[in-house]
Amino acid sequence: MHQTFNAALEINLLHANQAGADHNRSHFDEWGITCFNVMSSPGAGKTVLLERSLATLGAQFKIAVIEGDMTTELDADRLRQYGVPVIAINTGRSCHLDSKMVAGGIHRLAHEYNPREFELVIVENVGNLVCPAEFEVGEHAKIALLSITEGEDKPLKYPIMFQAADCLLITKMDLAPYLEVDINQIVANVRQINPYVTIIPVSAKTGEGLETWFEWVRRQIHQKSEHQLPLSISCANQ
Amino acid sequence: MHETDMTKALIMTVKDWWLAQPDKPQVSQVHLTVGKFTCVEPASLEFAFQVQTRHTFLANAELIIRETPLIAFCHPCQQEYRPEIGIQYACPICHSPMEDIRSGRELKIDRIEYNSQVESYYAPNL
């Protein structure tokens, strides 16, 4: 006997990824870690920003980095020079990190170190302005970077990332004098879709804006530690 | 390229459902709702689905996508409007930012159609 049935699912097609992200987040919460997901188009300056951030914040907080890269460990090696654990994840042909890949990184971190010692885990996503924003990895905040060289229209053309961001860094500000880019227009375009996002213009080269960024990071870490919940989770399927 | 990953995510989610079914039924159709304000292009998703489901439990399944428009609600104006994706998202009347999205962000598996034999039958473990 053969019969046709209908199952009303009504579930998000990213459900499996979301479940993984929730798993990761409960690890972070259990260990008292704040996690950032740093995203941008290729070359906007994520790795250089992390280098500058590790140089300063590394002295105040215990930080680890989960570094997503399609094929190489080049960025991971750069960051290792700052004396922090860097877990490199090669995504192969995927253009973003998903929660499962990041779970692999988290479990490795927990295996090789005492995860309770860490206060901040920074996930550097694969350079791509489109879909990293749809794939949560368990972060507490999304940091988007847009370099000033990319032009005013990017927030309008790739709105999802800018809508999802908690903090937007407009990078490479030192190059602004050489370009015909109107930063006020960038800000206005972002505000159309995300009126509350914190926007910080920075230059990793001159140091402009970096102290404002560090202060934002410190505040996130402190807010997190004030809302500590004792949790215990299992990783049966990992 | 991200449709490849979206499709992987979709297949994983359907597979979770399928594995929870005691008789591992034959899926014939997967119905999706995809909003215009997502990073998914339906044609690419359909293509990726065909390619990625080959030789899997979804090999004979058809993907059916319903698109929903981007609709936002402006609170100052107390009315809905349709932002122009890529051009303008703020309210065309009062220029308030787009805050309250009523439609267009869906990435949803609505329902699955499947054939099931009433007697139990063997399904290869994929």
Ligand SMILES: Nc1nc2c(ncn2[C@@H]2O[C@H](COP(=O)(O)OP(=O)(O)OP(=O)(O)O)[C@@H](O)[C@H]2O)c(=O)[nH]1
């Ligand atoms: N002038 C200037 N150049 C910068 C700045 N920040 C980064 N760059 C340059 O931009 C290029 C890319 O920087 P990365 O930090 O590697 O960019 P990324 O976002 O990590 O790149 P992917 O990981 O490949 O996506 C490098 O040549 C940097 O030196 C800045 O503030 N000013």
Ligand SMILES: [Zn+2]
């Ligand atoms: Zn786990």
Ligand SMILES: [Zn+2]
């Ligand atoms: Zn993608």
Ligand SMILES: [Zn+2]
């Ligand atoms: Zn209005």
